[in-house]
Amino acid sequence: MPDAFKTRDGSSWEPSYLTTIDGGTCIGCGRCYKVCSRGVMHLYGVDDEGKILGRSSGDDDDFDGELNRMIMVVDNAGACIGCSACSRVCPKNCQTHVEASALAA
Numbered sequence: 001m002p003d004a005f006k007t008r009d010g011s012s013w014e015p016s017y018l019t020t021i022d023g024g025t026c027i028g029c030g031r032c033y034k035v036c037s038r039g040v041m042h043l044y045g046v047d048d049e050g051k052i053l054g055r056s057s058g059d060d061d062d063f064d065g066e067l068n069r070m071i072m073v074v075d076n077a078g079a080c081i082g083c084s085a086c087s088r089v090c091p092k093n094c095q096t097h098v099e100a101s102a103l104a105a
């Protein structure tokens with residue numbers, strides 16, 4: 001593990017970064033978004049064939065009637081600090097996290 005990863009008291013800590021969310025399993029509940037302090041993921045609308053229509057504006061956007069459901073999309077992966085808070089609240093186990101040492105390898 002890289003030496004740079006430590007907690008405040010100097011204990012070793014390995015970030016586990018969110019890399020992807022399975023759009024076929026995600027229910028768009030927003031729990032991960034609420035606990036993330038880094039703006040790593042956002043809600044997107046998809047049509048009935050699973051095609052992404054665009055990022056939700058938060059204003060009951062129906063994407064010109066094409067909206068089938070909302071899913072969470074990792075659209076700012078580089079901002080993730082690997083805290084894993086989002087994985088702890090996900091009810092669908094649809095997130096993929098990768099440990100820092102694996103990414104650095």
Ligand code: SF4
Nearest residue numbers: 036080081083084086
């Ligand atoms: S691991 Fe932490 S920083 Fe990264 S997306 Fe999840 S909640 Fe946000």
Ligand code: SF4
Nearest residue numbers: 026027029030032090
């Ligand atoms: S917590 Fe899980 S199911 Fe809910 S929006 Fe996030 S990734 Fe999707």
